Amino acid sequence: MTKNKTILILCDWFLPGFKAGGPIQSIATLTQYLAPHFHFKIITTDRDFKSNQPYSNVIINEWTVYEGREVFYVSPENLNSTFILKLIQTTPHDVIYLNSLFSKIFTIQPLSWRKQGKLTSKVVLAPRGMLRPGALAVKPLKKQLFLMYAKITGLFKEVLWQSTSAEETQEIKNKIAQSVNISEISNFPKTSEAVKPIIKEKNKLNICFIGRILDVKNLMFACDIIKSITNTIKFHVFGPIEDSEYWNKCQTCVKSLPKSVEFEYKGELTQDEIGKTIQHYHALFLPTRTENFGHVIVETLQNSRPVIISDQTPWRQLMQHKAGFDISLDKPNEFVKAINTLTDMNQEEYDRWCEAAKNYIQARLNIEAIINKYINLFNQ
Numbered sequence: 202m203t204k205n206k207t208i209l210i211l212c213d214w215f216l217p218g219f220k221a222g223g224p225i226q227s228i229a230t231l232t233q234y235l236a237p238h239f240h241f242k243i244i245t246t247d248r249d250f251k252s253n254q255p256y257s258n259v260i261i262n263e264w265t266v267y268e269g270r271e272v273f274y275v276s277p278e279n280l281n282s283t284f285i286l287k288l289i290q291t292t293p294h295d296v297i298y299l300n301s302l303f304s305k306i307f308t309i310q311p312l313s314w315r316k317q318g319k320l321t322s323k324v325v326l327a328p329r330g331m332l333r334p335g336a337l338a339v340k341p342l343k344k345q346l347f348l349m350y351a352k353i354t355g356l357f358k359e360v361l362w363q364s365t366s367a368e369e370t371q372e373i374k375n376k377i378a379q380s381v382n383i384s385e386i387s388n389f390p391k392t393s394e395a396v397k398p399i400i401k402e403k404n405k406l407n408i409c410f411i412g413r414i415l416d417v418k419n420l421m422f423a424c425d426i427i428k429s430i431t432n433t434i435k436f437h438v439f440g441p442i443e444d445s446e447y448w449n450k451c452q453t454c455v456k457s458l459p460k461s462v463e464f465e466y467k468g469e470l471t472q473d474e475i476g477k478t479i480q481h482y483h484a485l486f487l488p489t490r491t492e493n494f495g496h497v498i499v500e501t502l503q504n505s506r507p508v509i510i511s512d513q514t515p516w517r518q519l520m521q522h523k524a525g526f527d528i529s530l531d532k533p534n535e536f537v538k539a540i541n542t543l544t545d546m547n548q549e550e551y552d553r554w555c556e557a558a559k560n561y562i563q564a565r566l567n568i569e570a571i572i573n574k575y576i577n578l579f580n581q
Contacts, residue, residue, distance in 0.1 A: 209294035230389035330493025393503035524561035
């Protein structure tokens with residue numbers, strides 16, 4: 202029975218962490234939706250992304266249960282090849298699921314151990330958008346050298362790949378090999394909050410940016426767009442400051458915003474706070490340079506709020522469905538128009554867009570179909 206099959210997930214960060222963004226949420230929802238069909242065990246680190254302190258509410262260096270999942274939180278002194286290899290070898294499992302492409306301890310080394318015959322189970326690798334042009338542009342030489350090494354040594358031989366979109370499928374084929382075994386399966390969305398309506402006055406708009414503050418999420422671009430808005434708007438930013446130098450540049454941009462714009466940095470959000478926060482705003486403004494799935498985009502649409510995003514995500518043709526706007530980053534004026542379009546709306550028209558946003562994402566995320574695809578993937 203598939204219910205008895207054990208999937209061992211290796212990931213750098215997991216709940217209660219949140220600062221690493223989407224990859225944490227991908228595993229949280231995967232294990233939530235597939236719990237009736239598979240037994241999951243997760244090996245991860247004992248602290249959040251770039252944190253110097255371990256989680257205060259978990260047991261470390263032994264198997265424990267966190268929100269219904271079996272998790273082994275590894276402390277820094279045990280985050281080495283000897284300990285991790287032994288931990289994997291002594292943990293009964295049928296499939297190893299790798300939640301990254303470039304993680305040394307949780308992807309590259311397990312692939313090497315498998316090639317050496319030290320691990321024998323089937324491996325599923327989810328690159329989480331790491332082969333997108335925007336992602337490869339970060340530390341490009343190091344990543345290109347690794348990909349060359351992997352091809353020469355056959356590191357990816359017999360690995361099953363999981364993409365989350367047609368675009369990612371093509372990126373994997375282009376960068377790895379046309380003949381690789383790929384299952385194209387969407388991530389699961391987070392269970393949405395009960396949707397609450399919001400008052401919308403004509404010529405006023407409250408928008409938010411929710412994302413890690415670093416170049417790829419493109420907050421600076423968003424600030425430059427906001428400069429051109431003459432109507433009264435609130436622009437609030439949420440997210441961990443991952444790149445302080447980039448944040449300083451954004452703050453310089455903020456100082457030149459017009460008086461009609463109320464800007465405020467509101468700090469970090471845990472995964473559980475995102476949905477409730479979204480409902481206090483009319484729209485999400487996230488002109489990201491690259492997005493493999495975009496959990497916050499999906500959650501915004503689930504909460505019946507339109508989005509203003511770039512065309513570098515899987516969520517396209519938004520304007521045709523009156524669910525929002527997906528715009529080329531080469532067309533900043535179109536972003537200005539999008540914000541003005543929402544600002545100009547009265548309550549009745551805005552409510553129609555809110556309903557359309559929820560209908561759009563529901564039509565594109567068939568949960569039962571996604572579950573069946575994962576069952577097929579893990580049973581290959």
